[in-house]
Amino acid sequence: MANLFFWMSNNFFLPILPIYYHTLGMSDHQIGIAIGAFSIGSVLFRVFCGKLADRYGSKPILSVGIVVSTLAIVTYSYSTTIVSATLSRFLHGVGISVYSGASLTMATLMHDEQYMTEVVAIYTLFTMLGVGVAAGSANWLYQIGDFNLVVAAGAIATILSFILFPKNPVLKTKLVVEDSLSLLQVIRESGVYIPTLTLFAINMCFASMMTFWPLLLLSKGVSEIHPFYIAYAIAVVFSRIWVKQLCILLTPQRLAEYILLIFMSCMIITACFSNMWVLALNGIAIGAGYGLAFPALATIVGAHVQAANRATAFGFFTMAVDLGFAIGAIGMGIIADIWSYETIFYVAGLYTALYMVLYHFFFYKKLITQSDDNQ
Structure with missing residues (x-):
């Protein structure tokens, strides 16, 4: 369930931000830069954060990802220029990259190896459900309220993911630090x-x-x-x-x-x-x-x-x-x-x-x- 709410929070913004940035007077080129900053932040930190999760465990890294994502979502309300919008999207991409690898790793380590396919399938199924719910409701939230209502929904969803993820996961597969390899x-x-x-x-x-x-x-x-x-x-x-x-x-x-x-x-x-x-x-x-x-x-x-x-x-x-x-x-x-x-x-x-x-x-x-x- 934590995964559902986390990815729901992320996908509230994909269909809304281009419209919102347009109402702020940004050009198509500027909107593209701001939206694309998310992918840059995500790509740059994925492997690095994965290495940290191997070294320190998935739980603290996953927690940091949720906190960073929540902060990024809150900053959307104050991002009214191309610079601030780009920084907010970049920060949100970093939060996603910190969370995603650590959460998937935790899910696989909490179950026996023979169930890995089912674990990944269920993990990604909840991801897709979160994406679907967010994509289907984001425009409705924007229409009945304003952009701040979408921000509030995204922030609440990330906080729920923090509350719901396992705080003391029981790992069926134990980590052996000596087995750690270089990137x-x-x-x-x-x-x-x-x-x-x-x-x-x-x-x-x-x-x-x-x-x-x-x-x-x-x-x-x-x-x-x-x-x-x-x-x-x-x-x-x-x-x-x-x-x-x-x-x-x-x-x-x-x-x-x-x-x-x-x-x-x-x-x-x-x-x-x-x-x-x-x-x-x-x-x-x-x-x-x-x-x-x-x-x-x-x-x-x-x-x-x-x-x-x-x-x-x-x-x-x-x-x-x-x-x-x-x-x-x-x-x-x-x-x-x-x-x-x-x-x-x-x-x-x-x-x-x-x-x-x-x-x-x-x-x-x-x-x-x-x-x-x-x-």
Whole structure:
């Protein structure tokens, strides 16, 4: 539940801040800088905070993340210039990075290793529920009150997450400080960098879909795009329920390859077709693929690193979410300016296909070999 409220607090602001900053008189360019500062703060501190969590434990680091996030949210009410808005967003990104790796690590260490996939699936399911509740209610709060009401809701949600997270967690997996490795040693493990690269490739596609799919449809005169979002929301929740069974049936390593195939296919189909059936089918496919991706790939990471290095590994792994989305949105935006929206999805499909070939013939074998060595 703590995870639900924390991510709810973060996502109250994503749909509202661009509107709020616009009412303050900021230009589109300034709004982009302020909003993007969040990702910069998040990326810069993820691995560093993961290393601190491995050294000092997840509980104090997680607590710091919640406190920093709460302070950042409170400063939104006073951030009326481009400089102050950018600093507030940067601070919020730092708080997110401090919290995310430590909380995921704590969740996995509180349960036996054989339940890691279920733990990650449930952890991320509550994340998605928090995102959904916030996205669905943020505009309503803004309309019935003002921006300060949204700030109050965000601050209350973070405080609730602080109250609800385990203060004295019972760890089923004990940390051995002597097992701690350097950052370079951790990220050089194939069980760490391969899932991270794979998650990056998936988030590149996800960013393209979420950012430019509505614009592509609008350019073709299709204004009713709600079937996509409804299908996506249903599929992403139900996929988290079935991820454990699929990992047992296929192995997480093989499931990752099928997820890449799903995203590649969706990119090509999106470039070629745009009707109501494609909207719904794309929503189901993207929701299922994205819902399965993080738990399956995080399971690979958790299984390939010792407990003493898990927060560092997860910190590096989760960077792929921010980088993939940011680079995907920015890079594909450049392609759209030069060519067309359809070209975005052809490029994303080709990129994913090339990575899938690399994964199939090289990365998959490395993952299986290391998995056998760890047994």
